[in-house]
Amino acid sequence: MTEAAIRPARPEDAPGVVALRTVVHPYLVRGVESTRRMIAHPPPGEDWTAWVAEVNGRVVGWVSAYRNSQTSEPDVGEISTLHVHPAYRLRGTGTALLEAALDRLRVIGARRVLTWSQPGSLPFARRHGFTPSRELRYSALDLRPTPPMPGPAPGVRLLPAAGVDPRRIHRVDAEASLDEPGDVPTDAMGYDIWHHEVWDNAGLDREASTVAEVDGELAAVSLVKRDGDRMWSAFTGTVPRHRGRGLAGLVKRAALHRAALGGARVAYTSNDGANAPMLAVNARLGYRPVATQWSCLRELG
Known part of the structure; x- marks a missing residue:
């Protein structure tokens, strides 16, 4: 299977990102236009950056990293829930996306990092130095x-x-x-x-x-x-x-x-x-x- 290429996200990636999210996290709701706007016009003051993993023109992975601008706690960085298509897991795609996000947070001076993980991905999170903290429940x-x-x-x-x-x-x-x-x-x-x-x-x-x-x-x-x-x-x-x-x-x-x-x-x-x-x-x-x-x-x- 072709290895995924990691690159910065572009506005035209929005449909592929939403399609991926529907597969990996179907309970999350963010449409194409709001995703496109997020990539094209990131929130001011957050140093927001996103990356995709791409294989043959198809988006198979996604992550974003940013400064938490809504807390008084200093130097908090956040990484959005990591998206990797099931067919491209266990091939280093998730690790490459996570490393890109962590590198960006180091550049902007983050000292503490918050992210989210599905229960089945907690071993991956622990291997990369993260400690589970709080349960988040999704309902429909x-x-x-x-x-x-x-x-x-x-x-x-x-x-x-x-x-x-x-x-x-x-x-x-x-x-x-x-x-x-x-x-x-x-x-x-x-x-x-x-x-x-x-x-x-x-x-x-x-x-x-x-x-x-x-x-x-x-x-x-x-x-x-x-x-x-x-x-x-x-x-x-x-x-x-x-x-x-x-x-x-x-x-x-x-x-x-x-x-x-x-x-x-x-x-x-x-x-x-x-x-x-x-x-x-x-x-x-x-x-x-x-x-x-x-x-x-x-x-x-």
């Missing part, structure tokens, strides 16, 4: 029939994100993320990077994405990204002072309803294994487990 929900639109409690308005000032939505996202469980805190989510990665994402469905307004204040949000008839719950959260009122479940159910009306047929999401409140919300909505990954950490000398 069939949107047929369309989930009913919930009736909000008195004083609560449910609004599509399309008609709301994005700065207001960013404030809810940033505040609700502060105590989200993870290996590093999400406590430095600036508006510019959020606007680039979230609001301007080609896959963001602003009509389905939903916010809850309580007495004129935005209190909760559920963001939806789409790729055809597949959707991803990018983030659902409630600011701390409004928790305990069921708002997260309310906005997520409304977002699912609106996405289904717009043609979405299956919804995917992920949660840290320690995020009991959101896991409970998803269970009540009918989500079923489909996969797990583990976050993995390594110090970078």
Whole structure:
């Protein structure tokens, strides 16, 4: 079998990358246009770089590396979930992609590296100096029939994100993320990077994405990204002072309803294994487990 060539990713690789992702990680949702934009216009301040493994013009591997710009913890680099087509595993393709990513993180000054691994790939991660840390659970929900639109409690308005000032939505996202469980805190989510990665994402469905307004204040949000008839719950959260009122479940159910009306047929999401409140919300909505990954950490000398 021909050896894969490793090279920097180009925007025209986007269809091949999405096709590969569908084979390796079918529960991940990022469409061709948002992938193309990510390669062509990386997020500012992250030193984002990606590589593909190519055989006879076909993309058989993918990885990206970048600086985590949303945490106050210094010098944290991240490597996206490594994609290697099953037919090209155990031939050094994954190792070559990982080494390219680690070399890039050294150049940009990262001292600590975070990545994700499927359970079956944990031996590979350990051989390369990574230690498993936290379980990430992926779930799916069939949107047929369309989930009913919930009736909000008195004083609560449910609004599509399309008609709301994005700065207001960013404030809810940033505040609700502060105590989200993870290996590093999400406590430095600036508006510019959020606007680039979230609001301007080609896959963001602003009509389905939903916010809850309580007495004129935005209190909760559920963001939806789409790729055809597949959707991803990018983030659902409630600011701390409004928790305990069921708002997260309310906005997520409304977002699912609106996405289904717009043609979405299956919804995917992920949660840290320690995020009991959101896991409970998803269970009540009918989500079923489909996969797990583990976050993995390594110090970078």
